[in-house]
Amino acid sequence: MKLLVIKIETSHEVEDALTVFAQDNLKALGTEARKRSDFEQAGWLHDSTVVEMDDIKDLPEDMQFMAYFDEEADREQLIKEFTGKLTELKTYGLATGAGKITTSYIADQDWNTAWQKYYHVIDFSRHLAIVPEWEDYQPAFKDQQLIKLDPGLAFGTGNHKTTQLAMMGLERAMVKPMTVVDVGTGSGILAIAAAKLGATDILATDISDESMTAAQQNAALNDLTNIRVQKTSLLANVDGKFDIIVANILAEILLDLIPQMDAHLNDGGQIIFSGIDYLQLPKIEKALDENGFKIDLTMKQGRWIGLAITRKEA
Numbered sequence: 640m641k642l643l644v645i646k647i648e649t650s651h652e653v654e655d656a657l658t659v660f661a662q663d664n665l666k667a668l669g670t671e672a673r674k675r676s677d678f679e680q681a682g683w684l685h686d687s688t689v690v691e692m693d694d695i696k697d698l699p700e701d702m703q704f705m706a707y708f709d710e711e712a713d714r715e716q717l718i719k720e721f722t723g724k725l726t727e728l729k730t731y732g733l734a735t736g737a738g739k740i741t742t743s744y745i746a747d748q749d750w751n752t753a754w755q756k757y758y759h760v761i762d763f764s765r766h767l768a769i770v771p772e773w774e775d776y777q778p779a780f781k782d783q784q785l786i787k788l789d790p791g792l793a794f795g796t797g798n799h800k801t802t803q804l805a806m807m808g809l810e811r812a813m814v815k816p817m818t819v820v821d822v823g824t825g826s827g828i829l830a831i832a833a834a835k836l837g838a839t840d841i842l843a844t845d846i847s848d849e850s851m852t853a854a855q856q857n858a859a860l861n862d863l864t865n866i867r868v869q870k871t872s873l874l875a876n877v878d879g880k881f882d883i884i885v886a887n888i889l890a891e892i893l894l895d896l897i898p899q900m901d902a903h904l905n906d907g908g909q910i911i912f913s914g915i916d917y918l919q920l921p922k923i924e925k926a927l928d929e930n931g932f933k934i935d936l937t938m939k940q941g942r943w944i945g946l947a948i949t950r951k952e953a
């Protein structure tokens with residue numbers, strides 16, 4: 640099988656927006672963003688980037704964004720969609736760079752290898768590190784928990800800021816063994832993080848088949864038997880209540896989740912949201928307020944907002 644690759648010469652300011660647009664709206668099989676500055680600084684920055692100068696000689700001044708699609712995908716339509724998105728992002732005052740779009744076809748196998756080359760250990764916190772299945776990692780602290788991961792085609796390598804905000808929220812919330820529902824689990828990364836932080840039982844939901852497969856395989860990769868998966872939209876048809884509801888999904892979808900939360904949250908329960916573009920925050924605040932919830936903590940990374948939420952006092 641071959642893959643269609645769409646390459647865009649653009650700017651780091653639109654990395655997150657293009658990633659979400661490609662994955663959620665255009666159903667890209669995968670995305671990559673190669674920033675010249677990341678590569679140039681990788682030698683001395685303590686991050687998960689590798690540098691091979693040969694790989695970057697053709698990079699644009701700021702960032703190259705790449706999205707991978709099935710070879711049958713409509714190339715012209717995708718170019719049109721990305722062109723439209725770049726124009727829209729520009730109206731928000733964001734730099735979109737040259738905006739030059741080129742396309743090519745590569746063998747599926749090449750994509751897998753290329754992608755693995757740029758995905759490395761994320762030494763996330765005192766308690767958690769994300770370790771790709773094919774990497775070896777020795778934690779500095781014996782009790783740092785490792786999340787072993789092969790995200791496959793599902794969202795959730797741990798590199799995305801929204802995933803990291805949700806993980807920070809989980810670390811803060813998990814002060815004793817608790818039950819958790821991870822809504823929109825993708826690769827299962829947050830469900831696994833919850834298990835590693837000491838959750839007792841975890842339910843992971845998603846609407847996509849790829850996510851169901853990836854989450855199950857990743858739970859097994861981590862020898863976890865306390866993660867169940869359920870293919871459903873948000874919390875529809877989900878039984879029971881949980882101590883923690885965590886969801887890293889776009890704001891428009893979180894708005895549908897908010898009215899479902901009360902029925903699935905235990906007394907004293909906590910909710911963690913991520914995936915909210917800061918421009919969408921007022922809508923989320925209003926919906927939370929109208930549904931009896933309050934925000935206890937707001938976290939921010941770039942344009943992305945994460946929230947820790949509880950019920951308003953009775």
Ligand SMILES: C[S@@+](CC[C@H](N)C(=O)[O-])C[C@H]1O[C@@H](n2cnc3c(N)ncnc32)[C@H](O)[C@@H]1O
Nearest residue numbers: 794795802823824825845846847872873887888
């Ligand atoms: C941004 S990804 C988050 C993946 C992972 N939890 C993470 O934090 O990296 C959002 C996920 O939500 C899923 N999703 C989108 N709409 C959904 C819905 N209505 N119900 C359940 N899952 C949904 C997508 O398939 C995708 O896997």
